[in-house]
Amino acid sequence: MRDVAIIGVSQTKFGELWDISFRDLITEAGIKAAADADIEGADLEAMYVGNMTAGLFIQQEHIASLIADHSGLTPIPCTRVEAACASGGLALRSGIMAVASGYHDVVLSAGVEKMTDVVDPTPAIATASDQEWEAQQGVTFPSLYAMMARRHMYEYGTTREQLAMFSVNNHKNGALNPLAQYPFEIGVDQVLNSTMVADPLRLLDCSPVTDGAAAVILCPAEDARKYTDTPVYVKASAQASGTIALHDRRDITTIDSTVHASRTAYDMAGLGPKDIGAVEVHDCFSINGILAIEDLGFVEKGQGGTAVEEGLISIDGEIPVNPSGGLKARGHPLGATGIAQAAEMVWQLRGDAGKRQVEGIEIGMTHNIGGTGGTAAVHIFGR
Amino acid sequence: MRDVAIIGVSQTKFGELWDISFRDLITEAGIKAAADADIEGADLEAMYVGNMTAGLFIQQEHIASLIADHSGLTPIPCTRVEAACASGGLALRSGIMAVASGYHDVVLSAGVEKMTDVVDPTPAIATASDQEWEAQQGVTFPSLYAMMARRHMYEYGTTREQLAMFSVNNHKNGALNPLAQYPFEIGVDQVLNSTMVADPLRLLDCSPVTDGAAAVILCPAEDARKYTDTPVYVKASAQASGTIALHDRRDITTIDSTVHASRTAYDMAGLGPKDIGAVEVHDCFSINGILAIEDLGFVEKGQGGTAVEEGLISIDGEIPVNPSGGLKARGHPLGATGIAQAAEMVWQLRGDAGKRQVEGIEIGMTHNIGGTGGTAAVHIFGR
Known part of the structure; x- marks a missing residue:
């Protein structure tokens, strides 16, 4: 099992972000994380995205494809992971496994939710x-x-x-x-x-109802210092x-x-x-x-x-x-x-x-x- | 990277299965796959489940927890993976990575969808x-x-x-x-x-609108013959x-x-x-x-x-x-x-x-x- 490091992170402003769409939110997080890691989008080999229920909040499943597409990163693999409010944690763990396994070297694990585009988020949240x-x-x-x-x-x-x-x-x-x-x-x-x-x-x-996204960039621990002087393991x-x-x-x-x-x-x-x-x-x-x-x-x-x-x-x-x-x-x-x-x-x-x-x-x-x-x-x- | 083998598989009958619920369908697939691999549920270390849109079909997200719970397999990790109609393929790939990485040895990758509990599945399918x-x-x-x-x-x-x-x-x-x-x-x-x-x-x-589930059981290739005389790699x-x-x-x-x-x-x-x-x-x-x-x-x-x-x-x-x-x-x-x-x-x-x-x-x-x-x-x- 390869050890894994984090070489870049980001978070968008969290809040009621009525002027930014789901796809723009997650793309912003990805771009900022890549900038933080001092890499280009083309350096990414795979993406994992945690999201609980875009299907119920914005009538959009298949967000992994949407995200790879909107961020201009096709054809790299992109996978959505869901476990209600733990979706982000599992997207992180999936990205870690992708690197640990040797399948991929530089991987983005991200999370996103757009909760304020519905009148009442309660029925969607209750599906957890x-x-x-x-x-x-x-x-x-x-x-x-x-x-x-x-x-x-x-x-x-x-x-x-x-x-x-x-x-x-x-x-x-x-x-x-x-x-x-x-x-x-x-x-x-x-x-x-x-x-x-x-x-x-x-x-x-x-806790409140919130729109927002965040991202981390992972790589094999042995490669981390190629990208940053402050890797986190x-x-x-x-x-x-x-x-x-x-x-x-x-x-x-x-x-x-x-x-x-x-x-x-x-x-x-x-x-x-x-x-x-x-x-x-x-x-x-x-x-x-x-x-x-x-x-x-x-x-x-x-x-x-x-x-x-x-x-x-x-x-x-x-x-x-x-x-x-x-x-x-x-x-x-x-x-x-x-x-x-x-x-x-x-x-x-x-x-x-x-x-x-x-x-x-x-x-x-x-x-x-x-x-x-x-x-x-x-x-x-x-x- | 460890090589991976399949030691057990199953599929439920596919069809309009009005007398069997989502949770029973996936549990049936899991039990049959375990029987096919000649293992017990307690031998499983993790599960990955592909599902497109239980949120829209049966108003249930967080199905990974539901499945671990209903099958009596808590506290093992269970993760839902979604990529529309490719959700099953990605659940398989996630399970393969979990074994290849060394994080887990015996892993179930499954897929399930219950599509006939809604009047019209078209709006849900269109979210892909x-x-x-x-x-x-x-x-x-x-x-x-x-x-x-x-x-x-x-x-x-x-x-x-x-x-x-x-x-x-x-x-x-x-x-x-x-x-x-x-x-x-x-x-x-x-x-x-x-x-x-x-x-x-x-x-x-x-292709039709269908209820059904299927499962495969994965392990490190080097261990496969402990379980079966006919491993598939x-x-x-x-x-x-x-x-x-x-x-x-x-x-x-x-x-x-x-x-x-x-x-x-x-x-x-x-x-x-x-x-x-x-x-x-x-x-x-x-x-x-x-x-x-x-x-x-x-x-x-x-x-x-x-x-x-x-x-x-x-x-x-x-x-x-x-x-x-x-x-x-x-x-x-x-x-x-x-x-x-x-x-x-x-x-x-x-x-x-x-x-x-x-x-x-x-x-x-x-x-x-x-x-x-x-x-x-x-x-x-x-x-």
């Missing part, structure tokens, strides 16, 4: 849950995560304020990220007084599945796929939670950020809320979480999120993260999940 | 074309391929009867395939008198992209992605068209079967119609085409087709194809395309 047992019964993602939050509060004494503090930390970091959808700070009171969405989750516990790429429906879980306060994927990743890298200098977690809702820091092994199960309250997750804390602003403040264009997380970790490891730089970081992790944890992808990167 | 430049203007796939057929007739003198003969050959073979949707013979007159769909294409030039796995929209082609009678993917595959395998003992081509419409045998290099450009008329493509001809019955007679459950093609080629190479067996076959090829050729996947297999 079990249509027959959840969505058709009227359950939506805020309500699924609300049940997880309520149970976590009951089991472990997690407080409403601790959930709010996760969002506050995200916005504190996101305020320093010019590519974030909401680059401003918020306070605990604002979260607690925001519109109720699904009790106990309020509007400012929820893939130390581990792991993925796990879990039950798609929440009611089939042994415990709705643990996302088993996160546990499995992270343990596989730690084993691959020969590292443990204490080695991780910063992590981008999948906080589609504030409760999921708290579950993540528990399930990734940074704190004991049930201690996530307390850890947030004690400041462990701040940029200068014990385990900096979401220096980018996370899904809440950076935004959550579903298929792009897993790639945007990797881009952030590369910027951090290069020392290029500006005012949100985590000092002294040597190893970084990304955690990307689909649905309520039916899929999890965990990556570990190092300098 | 360029939504902004084709589908929104009212162009559908029969009309796109009709333009290609009309131009081929104009350029090369291909006749209406020759198109019909491609369907007749498919049905002659499909009549011998108990898993085919339409296992019966048809005559040229029936094709010529069938309902007009998009001039010059008539109903019996068109992957000699080449190639993929190419082309423009998604037909109007952007230099020539609408040539599918460049087929040309690129097949030339890459021949190079990988160190083989040429004369070495291929049988081929499963992507005849979503009869014209595409004729384009395929030209673009894959079996006959000169423009000679496809004549080759069909002269019987070169029959089971005992010079280059047997679609011994399974092809998309026309076996059926075309979009995401499953590329895998069903591979299953057929494995049966042929094992000598297990029953009455439709191609005698003396040593090397087989599959050709799977998405849209009008925005994606092409070509695989070469040998004993």
